[in-house]
Amino acid sequence: MEILLILIPVSLFLGAVGLVGFFWLLKRGQFDDPEGDANRILNGDYDDKPKR
Amino acid sequence: MASTFEHSSPAVCPACSVTPAAEALAEAPKDARLMLSLPGIHCAGCISTVEKALAQVPGVHEARVNLTLKRALVDAGPEVTAEDLVKVVESAGYEAHELDPGVLASTAADRSAKDLLMRLAVAGFAMMNVMLLSIAVWSGAEGVTRDMMHWISAAIVLPAIVFTGKPFYVNAWSALRHGRLNMDVPITLAIWLAVGTSLYETIHSGAHAYFDAAIALTFFLLAGRYLDYRTRASARSAAQELAAMEVPRALRLAETGTPETVGVGDLAVGDRVLVRPGGRVPVDGTVLEGTSEIDRALMTGESLPAFAGPGTAVSAGEVNLTGPLTVEVTAAGEDTALHRIADLVAIAESGRNNYTSLADQAAKLYAPGVHILSALAAIGWYLYTFDLRISLNIAAAVLIITCPCALGLAVPAVTTAASGRLFRKGMLIKDGTAMERLAEADTVVFDKTGTLTMGAPHPVGLDDLPVDAQGVALSLATVSGHPLAEALAGALRDMGRQPTPLTDLREVPGYGVEGKWNGRPVRLGRASWMGAEAPALTATFLQIGDEPPQAIPFTDSMRPGAAAAVAGLKANGLRVILVSGDTRGAVERFAAEIGIDEVMAEALPDQKAARVAELAEQGARVLMVGDGLNDTAALSAAHVSISPASALDAARVASDMVLLGKDLAPIADAFETSVKARARIRENFTIATVYNIIAVPFAIAGLATPLVAALAMSSSSITVSLNALRLR
Numbered sequence: 001m002e003i004l005l006i007l008i009p010v011s012l013f014l015g016a017v018g019l020v021g022f023f024w025l026l027k028r029g030q031f032d033d034p035e036g037d038a039n040r041i042l043n044g045d046y047d048d049k050p051k052r
Numbered sequence: 053m054a055s056t057f058e059h060s061s062p063a064v065c066p067a068c069s070v071t072p073a074a075e076a077l078a079e080a081p082k083d084a085r086l087m088l089s090l091p092g093i094h095c096a097g098c099i100s101t102v103e104k105a106l107a108q109v110p111g112v113h114e115a116r117v118n119l120t121l122k123r124a125l126v127d128a129g130p131e132v133t134a135e136d137l138v139k140v141v142e143s144a145g146y147e148a149h150e151l152d153p154g155v156l157a158s159t160a161a162d163r164s165a166k167d168l169l170m171r172l173a174v175a176g177f178a179m180m181n182v183m184l185l186s187i188a189v190w191s192g193a194e195g196v197t198r199d200m201m202h203w204i205s206a207a208i209v210l211p212a213i214v215f216t217g218k219p220f221y222v223n224a225w226s227a228l229r230h231g232r233l234n235m236d237v238p239i240t241l242a243i244w245l246a247v248g249t250s251l252y253e254t255i256h257s258g259a260h261a262y263f264d265a266a267i268a269l270t271f272f273l274l275a276g277r278y279l280d281y282r283t284r285a286s287a288r289s290a291a292q293e294l295a296a297m298e299v300p301r302a303l304r305l306a307e308t309g310t311p312e313t314v315g316v317g318d319l320a321v322g323d324r325v326l327v328r329p330g331g332r333v334p335v336d337g338t339v340l341e342g343t344s345e346i347d348r349a350l351m352t353g354e355s356l357p358a359f360a361g362p363g364t365a366v367s368a369g370e371v372n373l374t375g376p377l378t379v380e381v382t383a384a385g386e387d388t389a390l391h392r393i394a395d396l397v398a399i400a401e402s403g404r405n406n407y408t409s410l411a412d413q414a415a416k417l418y419a420p421g422v423h424i425l426s427a428l429a430a431i432g433w434y435l436y437t438f439d440l441r442i443s444l445n446i447a448a449a450v451l452i453i454t455c456p457c458a459l460g461l462a463v464p465a466v467t468t469a470a471s472g473r474l475f476r477k478g479m480l481i482k483d484g485t486a487m488e489r490l491a492e493a494d495t496v497v498f499d500k501t502g503t504l505t506m507g508a509p510h511p512v513g514l515d516d517l518p519v520d521a522q523g524v525a526l527s528l529a530t531v532s533g534h535p536l537a538e539a540l541a542g543a544l545r546d547m548g549r550q551p552t553p554l555t556d557l558r559e560v561p562g563y564g565v566e567g568k569w570n571g572r573p574v575r576l577g578r579a580s581w582m583g584a585e586a587p588a589l590t591a592t593f594l595q596i597g598d599e600p601p602q603a604i605p606f607t608d609s610m611r612p613g614a615a616a617a618v619a620g621l622k623a624n625g626l627r628v629i630l631v632s633g634d635t636r637g638a639v640e641r642f643a644a645e646i647g648i649d650e651v652m653a654e655a656l657p658d659q660k661a662a663r664v665a666e667l668a669e670q671g672a673r674v675l676m677v678g679d680g681l682n683d684t685a686a687l688s689a690a691h692v693s694i695s696p697a698s699a700l701d702a703a704r705v706a707s708d709m710v711l712l713g714k715d716l717a718p719i720a721d722a723f724e725t726s727v728k729a730r731a732r733i734r735e736n737f738t739i740a741t742v743y744n745i746i747a748v749p750f751a752i753a754g755l756a757t758p759l760v761a762a763l764a765m766s767s768s769s770i771t772v773s774l775n776a777l778r779l780r
Contacts, residue, residue, distance in 0.1 A: 004200075015177050026166065032118065033121070035120040036119030039099060042096040043100050045100050045104075
């Protein structure tokens with residue numbers, strides 16, 4: 001059962017990493033236009049003025 | 053002395069104080085962020101076409117299309133106007149409307165949606181971890197291990213539940229303070245009773261802790277709340293979007309006579325405004341100079357343009373057709389006839405808001421029922437065992453098991469799925485209960501001009517004219533910007549006619565166009581100009597030399613999808629009525645063409661509303677479809693209402709749903725979808741009730757372990773959500 005002392009903090013830590021990652025994505029606007037982003041990958045055009 | 057001098061200077065020269073400000077405005081041109089609504093885009097190709105077309109406009113720095121919201125955001129220099137961009141996008145083959153980004157910057161709404169999403173994420177994180185720990189308990193952990201699991205769960209859940217449940221606590225508290233019960237009261241009670249008894253059990257090394265159930269309850273309810281919020285937020289932004297669609301500007305004539313573009317809000321009574329041909333009159337006023345014809349269709353529903361000359365009163369919203377008009381402002385902004393009607397509509401709307409939605413009906417039954425049930429269970433167990441701990445445990449179990457989460461998800465999941473489906477078909481839902489009300493409709497009242505028709509006429513019977521007369525008519529028609537002339541020219545060109553060379557061509561604003569053909573005077577224009585009798589139909593007249601003038605009649609072209617919408621609604625067993633302010637002949641001919649049997653012609657705005665009210669009194673649930681200012685009263689009097697995107701903003705504000713594109717066909721779809729949505733909502737309530745009926749006896753009997761609670765809650769919520777998704 002001592003293994004729990006390691007496993008529980010590890011699982012909590014991994015969950016927290018996911019949570020923080022989600023907040024980061026939310027802040028970066030990754031969910032602003034999901035449909036557009038899904039379609040843009042089909043686009044053959046070259047981006048002449050990429051965002052820096 | 054000096055100070056006195058400085059003080060008096062503004063009074064000496066009023067322009068001095070204004071000029072620096074104007075210069076400052078002119079010197080520091082700011083880059084504009086323009087926003088366009090693009091109802092027609094749907095694919096990767098559309099994105100790149102629109103973005104490329106916009107990027108090629110000189111002055112545009114960056115253009116980005118948002119496919120999810122069907123919008124384009126353009127960063128451009130100050131010289132670029134949204135009007136130009138709309139034209140560019142339209143020439144690329146997509147419908148576009150201007151949006152006012154200032155009005156759309158609904159940052160507050162965005163922030164609360166993000167806030168809810170963050171709480172949802174935290175609740176999800178806490179729930180997953182606690183469930184993981186609970187599995188150990190369910191699979192038979194005992195003694196110290198179980199206690200440790202409970203303590204860790206408590207450590208995760210307590211802060212999480214304080215943070216994530218805040219929206220419920222706030223709502224519950226405000227309801228209790230006003231002596232009412234809402235859904236949030238049993239929710240708050242269930243959460244805190246569950247957490248409280250679980251904490252007590254954990255301290256005393258008890259077997260049952262409901263931490264997982266409490267946080268799962270919060271998670272599912274937050275999910276429902278978030279979906280609900282998103283539908284409502286999109287509804288709110290729809291209303292804003294519509295108000296923003298008509299960005300009002302006016303050309304004010306300065307003292308020197310030079311026109312300057314100003315916002316309508318800056319106009320004052322007594323200002324002189326130039327209304328160019330093709331422009332919309334921005335204010336109420338009287339014509340000072342110029343003659344023209346004005347299209348009053350949006351105000352009165354008449355399809356025939358009226359004459360306007362010095363002294364004619366014009367109202368905001370009318371369209372100037374042929375000649376430039378100088379209008380003296382008699383009322384601007386909030387005081388115009390248009391705004392007064394919009395205010396009346398707002399009052400009428402507030403009267404309609406007492407509609408009780410299915411969710412409200414369910415909450416009214418549910419909230420007191422649950423409280424009574426759990427109180428009875430607690431009292432019963434206390435009398436049976438005289439053990440407060442057991443009776444409180446039972447009360448918490450009952451509150452948790454009667455799981456309002458399925459109920460909380462039942463309506464928002466369905467409305468989200470249904471409104472998403474309708475948005476893809478080109479319809480925006482502005483009101484949360486509109487879908488339910490649409491499902492109840494049994495009678496449809498259509499307006500004609502601008503709703504079932506495009507509001508754009510096309511000529512008929514051109515073959516009756518001699519070929520040379522057709523050529524003459526074409527050359528005359530190309531001179532004018534009058535919609536009848538433009539339509540005539542377009543139709544003649546389509547027939548392959550070439551313009552006959554004419555001399556001395558000139559437009560007589562308000563009357564028509566004249567010229568000389570082989571030395572004979574030729575005229576195209578109003579009946580009264582040539583001494584002909586005006587017919588009941590929309591028509592223009594052609595006179596060659598001394599010959600009697602010949603009438604060229606026009607009919608309005610039908611909106612795409614109009615016939616399909618009418619046929620679809622009829623196929624669903626709805627009674628379809630056509631009510632129009634137009635002349636009887638025009639309305640009846642059109643009704644026969646589109647297949648509507650019941651007709652009411654020459655209806656004044658209040659008669660339209662009265663007709664709708666009369667139908668409602670006879671027990672009918674009326675769906676009103678209209679676009680004009682003359683329809684707004686009827687739109688707000690109806691049980692539910694729809695207007696096209698081209699409608700006047702007052703009409704769009706008054707209606708519950710708005711069509712995004714030109715096509716009317718989504719109306720029939722919307723009706724079918726709403727009927728299905730209502731059926732799904734009812735099914736969801738049934739599912740939630742069945743779960744409760746099965747689970748509640750277990751809870752009251754004291755058999756509801758945390759495992760049973762978790763299973764009942766998750767399975768009912770998932771069933772309800774999946775049932776809603778069948779709509780997509």
